[in-house]
Amino acid sequence: MHRDAWIAAHGPCVYCYGTDNLEVDHVERKNKTIRTRDIWRLGQTRREAELKHCQVLCRQCHILKTAQDNGHWPLSIEDVDLFWKLKKLGLKEKRLAGALGISVSRARNLLEGMSYRRGEN
Numbered sequence: 001m002h003r004d005a006w007i008a009a010h011g012p013c014v015y016c017y018g019t020d021n022l023e024v025d026h027v028e029r030k031n032k033t034i035r036t037r038d039i040w041r042l043g044q045t046r047r048e049a050e051l052k053h054c055q056v057l058c059r060q061c062h063i064l065k066t067a068q069d070n071g072h073w074p075l076s077i078e079d080v081d082l083f084w085k086l087k088k089l090g091l092k093e094k095r096l097a098g099a100l101g102i103s104v105s106r107a108r109n110l111l112e113g114m115s116y117r118r119g120e121n
């Protein structure tokens with residue numbers, strides 16, 4: 001089973017029930033043995049074993065969860081949503097930090113998390 005089919009079978013987002021921009025997430029980081037985007041290159045047995053530890057999240061919830069897992073900050077879903085809108089407008093980390101009331105380093109972490117996330121697709 002490939003990525004899109006797996007997501008379709010296991011969605012929508014388990015956090016917010018959203019159906020847009022769905023992604024594969026490891027429920028517990030300790031069970032992650034491979035990058036999510038590499039799962040689909042595995043043979044069937046290993047792939048299914050890895051996917052047993054995964055769930056479907058929308059991009060926004062995935063960013064939020066990853067940020068919390070990384071201990072960066074407790075940021076609300078609304079803040080993540082706002083961040084995406086501001087990011088689309090091309091705001092840099094300093095202004096993003098000001099808009100969200102977080103430190104510049106946290107804004108940078110979020111930006112870096114987002115570019116990493118894009119690579120997952």
Ligand SMILES: [Zn+2]
Binds near residue numbers: 015061
């Ligand atoms: Zn969601």
